[in-house]
Amino acid sequence: MPSTNLNLRRFCLLAVAAQFLFAAGIQGADTKSAGNKAAKAPVKFGDEYAGSDACQACHEDIYNNFLKSPHKATETDARSKWKQHGCESCHGPGAKHAGSVSAEDIRNPAKLVAEQTDRICLGCHLNQTTHAGRIQSSHMKDSVSCVACHKVHADGPVGLVPRNPEQVNKLCAGCHLNVMAEFQKPFRHKLPEDAMTCVDCHNPHGSSRPAMGQTFAANEPGCIKCHGDKRGPFTFEHAPVRYEGCPACHEPHGSVNPRMLVRHEVRLVCLECHSNLPGVTKNASAGVVPPAFHDLRLPQYQNCTVCHQKVHGSYIDRNLLK
Numbered sequence: 001m002p003s004t005n006l007n008l009r010r011f012c013l014l015a016v017a018a019q020f021l022f023a024a025g026i027q028g029a030d031t032k033s034a035g036n037k038a039a040k041a042p043v044k045f046g047d048e049y050a051g052s053d054a055c056q057a058c059h060e061d062i063y064n065n066f067l068k069s070p071h072k073a074t075e076t077d078a079r080s081k082w083k084q085h086g087c088e089s090c091h092g093p094g095a096k097h098a099g100s101v102s103a104e105d106i107r108n109p110a111k112l113v114a115e116q117t118d119r120i121c122l123g124c125h126l127n128q129t130t131h132a133g134r135i136q137s138s139h140m141k142d143s144v145s146c147v148a149c150h151k152v153h154a155d156g157p158v159g160l161v162p163r164n165p166e167q168v169n170k171l172c173a174g175c176h177l178n179v180m181a182e183f184q185k186p187f188r189h190k191l192p193e194d195a196m197t198c199v200d201c202h203n204p205h206g207s208s209r210p211a212m213g214q215t216f217a218a219n220e221p222g223c224i225k226c227h228g229d230k231r232g233p234f235t236f237e238h239a240p241v242r243y244e245g246c247p248a249c250h251e252p253h254g255s256v257n258p259r260m261l262v263r264h265e266v267r268l269v270c271l272e273c274h275s276n277l278p279g280v281t282k283n284a285s286a287g288v289v290p291p292a293f294h295d296l297r298l299p300q301y302q303n304c305t306v307c308h309q310k311v312h313g314s315y316i317d318r319n320l321l322k
């Protein structure tokens with residue numbers, strides 16, 4: 001379906017353009033890129049800065065944990081612009097607060113509007129490969145900031161990135177309760193058992209696929225990472241597998257139907273596209289009508305995949321029979 005392809009390409013172009021514009025917009029932030037550690041002129045610390053030693057005096061636990069966390073690099077790395085001022089890289093100049101001890105005199109990234117918080121973090125994290133798509137993610141558009149998922153101090157020095165499956169699923173479920181509920185259906189992945197996570201299929205920072213889908217190799221759906229036999233390239237492709245993707249026929253979060261199909265019988269999945277009826281689902285696009293010898297009143301023609309075994313694509317048969 002060339003139009004799908006074209007739309008995707010158009011979308012990618014837009015995304016790249018948006019990213020470029022955004023990057024230009026935040027260049028003013030006087031921070032270095034975490035990815036690119038090339039030395040730049042250090043920040044000139046005037047009287048408004050107190051230095052991390054000053055913070056240590058009153059926030060000792062936070063300070064000590066900080067020196068065990070990945071962000072200690074901002075404080076101690078020889079090439080850091082923020083050497084000995086790591087705290088102020090996120091909190092801004094702190095001398096006034098160190099004198100007044102008033103919360104009003106210091107910036108807390110977690111209390112800002114999401115866009116401002118993201119600017120602080122992206123000041124250093126923009127050019128990392130992990131965030132290639134972040135700018136166009138739904139999370140950014142819907143004001144879910146970096147600190148909604150990354151606690152800088154609150155979860156301790158190793159809690160900055162949720163890594164174990166239980167933590168990740170709990171985090172996502174915190175806001176996406178409805179999705180978590182779909183995983184209670186009878187046919188589903190073993191996500192509630194923490195055998196896999198939302199991040200196996202979604203990139204929380206965004207991606208070039210719909211619904212922030214994870215990608216595999218050259219922009220193929222993340223499903224392929226585990227279901228490699230569905231990858232192809234097949235000599236005889238089944239058009240929807242490539243052009244509409246797995247959710248054309250499967251409910252990835254779980255289904256009441258075997259094989260996580262969108263319909264309770266396989267043939268109903270097929271006939272939605274392979275009949276002369278207009279498509280009834282959002283995904284349905286016309287496939288060819290089965291040849292006349294398919295007498296659908298006869299039981300032997302009702303289970304399509306008994307004959308069309310290679311419904312994801314075939315190496316040898318154009319009718320996906322073997």
Ligand code: HEC
Nearest residue numbers: 050054055058087091094095097098101102103106107108
């Ligand atoms: C003399 C003691 C003292 C020093 C020095 C100090 N703080 Fe504080 N800080 C406090 C106290 C007390 C509070 C709690 C204020 C409140 O809740 O009203 C606080 C609160 C904060 C908060 C929370 C603000 C909020 O809105 O939630 C941040 C962030 C903070 N300090 C960062 C820093 C940084 C960064 C430095 C070093 C530049 C620093 N502090 C130096 C005593 C200090």
Ligand code: HEC
Nearest residue numbers: 055059062063066071086087090109110147151152153154
């Ligand atoms: C990478 C950015 C970053 C750096 C660097 C950083 N902080 Fe924070 N700080 C935050 C964020 C975000 C919060 C909100 C709470 C959280 O995420 O844990 C916060 C909260 C705080 C608070 C309020 C604590 C509370 O319970 O609400 C204090 C105090 C504080 N920081 C002090 C410091 C000190 C001292 C340093 C240096 C040792 C420092 N911060 C370095 C981002 C940072």
Ligand code: HEC
Nearest residue numbers: 031034070071073074089109120121124146147150160161
């Ligand atoms: C002054 C620069 C700077 C700022 C501002 C900054 N970071 Fe970082 N961040 C770093 C550096 C340096 C590292 C160490 C890893 C690296 O080299 O990329 C890091 C690492 C991380 C990691 C990865 C830890 C890991 O284990 O892989 C996360 C997550 C992170 N930062 C989140 C944030 C968030 C959230 C904010 C905003 C509240 C923020 N950072 C602000 C410089 C910064």
Ligand code: HEC
Nearest residue numbers: 118121122125130139144145146149161162163168199204
């Ligand atoms: C919706 C939740 C969410 C948001 C919002 C989010 N992250 Fe993440 N981030 C995660 C999760 C989950 C991981 C762990 C991913 C993994 O294990 O593959 C992660 C990983 C990271 C890492 C480590 C990459 C690695 O694999 O070592 C960095 C750095 C990072 N995030 C920075 C950021 C920054 C900067 C922002 C804001 C611009 C942000 N994140 C927004 C959930 C989020």
Ligand code: HEC
Nearest residue numbers: 138139142144148171172174175198199202204210211212
């Ligand atoms: C602080 C709340 C919050 C957390 C935590 C959170 N999300 Fe979201 N997420 C949202 C909001 C708000 C939206 C946008 C509205 C919507 O589509 O529901 C969204 C949208 C999404 C979408 C839809 C993207 C699209 O383009 O249709 C996916 C996928 C997603 N989140 C996955 C995750 C994953 C995976 C995690 C855990 C790493 C996570 N979210 C954690 C709030 C959150």
Ligand code: HEC
Nearest residue numbers: 172173176179180189191197198200201202211247252253
């Ligand atoms: C097996 C892979 C897979 C897993 C695991 C998965 N998703 Fe999805 N998710 C998808 C796919 C594929 C879509 C797109 C569905 C479509 O196009 O109809 C999607 C769509 C979404 C959407 C947007 C549409 C909607 O249904 O609201 C959200 C939000 C979302 N997922 C969140 C999550 C969260 C949160 C988790 C973890 C509890 C999760 N997903 C686990 C594959 C997965």
Ligand code: HEC
Nearest residue numbers: 189190196200201222223225226246247250252258259260
């Ligand atoms: C992290 C690996 C992983 C990813 C990613 C993944 N799956 Fe799965 N999938 C599995 C495993 C393992 C099973 C075996 C069933 C179980 O968990 O009991 C499975 C089972 C299935 C089944 C049901 C098979 C049956 O016999 O009932 C379908 C359909 C399926 N996956 C589709 C998808 C789709 C579509 C995606 C992408 C949106 C996807 N999977 C992503 C690991 C994965």
Ligand code: HEC
Nearest residue numbers: 223224227230240241245246248249250259266269305311
């Ligand atoms: C045109 C509809 C359709 C599309 C698109 C589709 N599937 Fe399927 N899939 C099916 C049907 C029908 C079955 C059940 C076959 C049977 O009953 O023998 C199935 C079964 C499966 C199974 C379990 C049995 C097996 O063959 O391993 C997995 C896993 C699976 N699909 C993964 C995927 C993945 C991954 C994608 C996307 C790359 C995908 N499917 C796209 C229709 C589809």
Ligand code: HEC
Nearest residue numbers: 239240248269270273284285286287288304308311319320
């Ligand atoms: C989302 C729509 C859709 C669904 C669902 C679907 N198909 Fe298809 N199918 C197509 C399209 C589009 C083509 C390509 C038609 C063409 O080449 O003109 C196709 C091609 C085929 C072909 C090969 C015909 C040819 O000449 O290329 C067979 C056989 C087939 N489908 C069987 C099935 C079976 C069996 C199922 C159910 C498991 C199924 N299809 C589900 C859309 C669908």
Ligand code: HEC
Nearest residue numbers: 267270271274288289290291300301302303304306307319
């Ligand atoms: C008893 C075995 C059998 C069953 C069951 C079966 N088919 Fe077929 N189907 C075939 C054969 C054999 C061909 C190839 C005919 C040919 O070579 O022209 C075919 C061809 C097709 C084609 C390709 C038409 C074209 O013009 O290229 C479609 C589409 C199709 N079947 C759909 C279905 C659907 C949908 C079902 C379930 C309702 C189904 N089939 C059930 C044996 C079967």
